[in-house]
Amino acid sequence: MSCPESDGSVSGAPELPVSGRNTAFSDERRVRAWVFAGGEFSTDHVPFDEVGEHDQFICVDRGVEHCLAAGLEPTLLIGDFDSADKGVLALEHMSDTPRYEYPAKKAASDLEIALQVLADDPPDSVVILGVSGGRTDHMLFNWCLPALRSWPFTMLLIDGTTRCHVLQGKDSCTLTVMDGQTLSLLALVRATGVATTGLHYPLQGATLEVGSTLGLSNVAEGGQASVCLGSGTLLVLVNSDQ
DSSP states (O other), X not given: OOOOOOOOOOOOOXXXXXXXXXXXXXXXXXXXXXXXXXXXXXXXXXXXXXXXXXXXXXXXXXXXXXXXXXXXXXXXXXXXXXXXXXXXXXXGXXXXXXXXXXXXXXXXXXXHHHHHHHHHSOOSEEEEESOSXXXXXXXXXXXXXXXXXXXXXXXXXXXXXXXEEEEEXXXXXXXXXXXXXXXXXXXXXXXXXXXXXXXXSOOSSEEEOTTOOTTTTEEBOSSEEXXXXXXXXXXXXXXXXX
């Protein structure tokens, strides 16, 4: 199931102060960037079978601890590092890892800055881990970041219960699912032209308003489900149902 590609323009990142910026990072081609944020994390959140040889590992503040716990070597550190373990940051093998360091008082979160940095030299896709848990306001702002702009890469968010695909503009995704698995559709920006296949409660040309529960708790039938979007920003949340 596919939709025509969006022709929406992509805006540039806001000017933010940078200390010790290493531009060598932008010289390397990236297929996928794994972004480790500082929220709740377990190594079983990482789908290791999807990690590619040339993938990059972007650590947002305390996310460096999550990345190392997963046995992965950070490519870039971003943040004000107010919550990261100073002992971890001082490890000898971390001394050559590029760092984009920002002051604690700034107009954007560390995770937002990390995504804007990636958007300046975009990979094909971005996977974000450590986005949930902790303070509710932090968590909600993390989950609203897909709606900030038209991102020049596909985006996937993973936490302990959900694997969330982000659709923007004219977009679609086809998912491998288990029969009976719960799948929800949540509009972050008014979503029009929503159509689905492989779900118990099908949608065809539907509009999901921001805050609407119309897309809550649908159920997969068979091994594959598809979601098509005409416009807006839509989260496709596949629950682990554990």
